Amino acid sequence: MVYLDNNATTPLDPAVVQKMCWFLKEHFGNPSSLYPLGQKVKALLTEAREQVAMALGAHRSEIIFTSSGTESDNLAILGVLEAQPEKKEFITSTIEHPAVIETARFLEKKGYVVHYVPVDSSGLINLEFLSSAISSSTALVSIMLANNEIGTIQPVEEVVKIAHKYGVPVHTDAVQAFGKMEVEVKKLNVDLLTVSAHKIYGPKGVGALYLKKETPFSPVIHGGHQEFGLRPGTENAAGIIGFGEAARILQERWRKDRDRLEKLAQKLKDGLEKQISRMKFNGHPEKRIKSTLNFSFEGIEGEALLMALATKEIYVSTGSACSEEAEEPSHVLLAIGLSPELANSSIRISLGRFNEEKDVETVLEELPAIVQELRELA
Numbered sequence: 001m002v003y004l005d006n007n008a009t010t011p012l013d014p015a016v017v018q019k020m021c022w023f024l025k026e027h028f029g030n031p032s033s034l035y036p037l038g039q040k041v042k043a044l045l046t047e048a049r050e051q052v053a054m055a056l057g058a059h060r061s062e063i064i065f066t067s068s069g070t071e072s073d074n075l076a077i078l079g080v081l082e083a084q085p086e087k088k089e090f091i092t093s094t095i096e097h098p099a100v101i102e103t104a105r106f107l108e109k110k111g112y113v114v115h116y117v118p119v120d121s122s123g124l125i126n127l128e129f130l131s132s133a134i135s136s137s138t139a140l141v142s143i144m145l146a147n148n149e150i151g152t153i154q155p156v157e158e159v160v161k162i163a164h165k166y167g168v169p170v171h172t173d174a175v176q177a178f179g180k181m182e183v184e185v186k187k188l189n190v191d192l193l194t195v196s197a198h199k200i201y202g203p204k205g206v207g208a209l210y211l212k213k214e215t216p217f218s219p220v221i222h223g224g225h226q227e228f229g230l231r232p233g234t235e236n237a238a239g240i241i242g243f244g245e246a247a248r249i250l251q252e253r254w255r256k257d258r259d260r261l262e263k264l265a266q267k268l269k270d271g272l273e274k275q276i277s278r279m280k281f282n283g284h285p286e287k288r289i290k291s292t293l294n295f296s297f298e299g300i301e302g303e304a305l306l307m308a309l310a311t312k313e314i315y316v317s318t319g320s321a322c323s324e325e326a327e328e329p330s331h332v333l334l335a336i337g338l339s340p341e342l343a344n345s346s347i348r349i350s351l352g353r354f355n356e357e358k359d360v361e362t363v364l365e366e367l368p369a370i371v372q373e374l375r376e377l378a
């Protein structure tokens, strides 16, 4: 099997599996219980919180664990808006993940004015649009750090400079950036930031929200005191401990992984460009996560290509895992100016920690022939 869909999810790192298995075998206490059985679990959760905080350059009191990146995005947006009921405007971009875009649509139905910042053909947001849309009525700006489909990296520091002039807090969805580039909350100067464990070789079903002190914020679900009372519910302890371990490993090796994957991805890109005609590369030439490659193949359905590759046990995707079942052309590819036909003829190849040179060689061997075959059939 050649797994090249690491932006959809990553395999668990063996050290994460080991830590989670140990935990599940040895511990079952409720971290809210005052006796040692519970307090031991509480201490392990604190350690995991410290590990995730350290990987982001944050303090552990600023990390709220959730059930996913999706929940963290929702919590960030709804929590900040809830705390400022007098402000009825929200700004985001046209190429956000559905976790943000669909929350924006929900807000529109509730009567909010949402400004969608457009992007250029490389996927970079228009900062002038942002400057003209923002005002003292804006409750929050949410702009993703790296795009999940094309990898384009947004100038989030610039977004923060503009927003903070108006006293508007900024959230960034860093789910795809975490582990692939430097993600330092203090450097970015954001007020809220989302990450998810299953994109960094950790378990599915656990995410985190960085929430800077003093940011206006109200919980959106109500219950006990867990997660500082900001996201109540008995913790997914095994998941959180796995997330902590994944974050610890990330700190040790993300730069090495990035450099190695950058070279592998470049080899793949060069090789495909040499062999395949009428193929368009989507994304920014430089300001992007280099291990994410998105191509359109004129005259071919992306889905047909995905299925043909799958018969060879090569796994890629046509876009975000969340939009894949919708059969609509990708909103990201439409936003960068592709026609619906070309958008539907695209695939995303995303490399990860466990890919090797031979995986790239296999794709270079198989993909050009499949493209030719499908074009002849069409």
Ligand SMILES: Cc1ncc(COP(=O)(O)O)c(C=O)c1O
Residues within 6 Å of the ligand: 007, 008, 067, 068, 069, 070, 071, 073, 097, 099, 144, 146, 147, 148, 173, 175, 176, 196, 197, 198, 205, 206, 207, 320, 321
């Ligand atoms: C940019 C981005 N944000 C949010 C999410 C959602 O994260 P989760 O799968 O943990 O809900 C994803 C997942 O693909 C993503 O790529």
